[in-house]
Structure formats: structure tokens, C-alpha cells
Amino acid sequence: MSIRMVPSENVLGGTLSPCSSAPLTGFFRDGHCNTCAEDSGSHTVCAVMTAEFLAYSKYVGNDLSTPRPEFRFPGLTPGDRWCLCAGRFLQAHDEGCAPKVDLAATHARALDIVPLAVLREHAAEG
Secondary structure: OOEOOOOOOEOOEEOOOOOOOEOOOOOOOOOOOEOOOOOOOOOOEEEEOOOHHHHHHOOOOOOOOOOHHOOOOOOOOOOOOOEHHHHHHHHHOOOOOOOEHHHHHHHHHHHHHHHHHHHHHHOOOO
């Protein structure tokens, strides 16, 4: 069985921009928020981490700030960019602590879960 990547289009209809290579992010760890049918979490939102969001994520059971070397995960700090699960982003939005989003680096499949208006509300500058 081979994994088939969904075409790399962003929520604005253009080519998907890179999210982060340091730390290296993405379901495929290719620096992009690419996705496929096997990506059940839909790691499609390119989010810019904030202290508030990292604390929230840890509180709801997904500690993104603690390094996990066994998974080649350095732990995230405020300002890091990360391909976040679309559902977690929407949950954080509903709780009032969503991080900023790089729309050009957010995969179009995020729109299956998060309305574009919500993503635009949290758009990062530049």
C-alpha cells in the first residue's frame, strides 16, 4: 500500500508555501502542511506558536513544548511554526486561544474542518 499525497494547494487557491524546516514539520516531515488519507488528524494548519496556545494544547492533552527525542521532536517554543491538526486549531479558536496562521502555508484540506473566515481571522502578518 502506498501513501498518496493530496495535491499541495493552500487555502487561498495557490501553491502551498513551506511552513517550517526548523523545526521540521508536517505529516510527512517535509516542511509543508501536506496531507493524505492516512493523516487522520489533518495536520494542515500552519500555525505560529504562542505561549498561550502551547499552554492550552498541553492542558488538553497534546504537549507540544516538551522535547521528545525518541520521535525526533525538539519541543516547540513561541514563534515556532508547526503544522497543526485542523480540529485542534478550531477547538483553540472556540476557546479563544488560537495561534496565528500562515494562510499561504495552510493546506486547502484544512477547509474541510475550519471555515476560511476563521482562518483569516487569525492570519499572521506578512
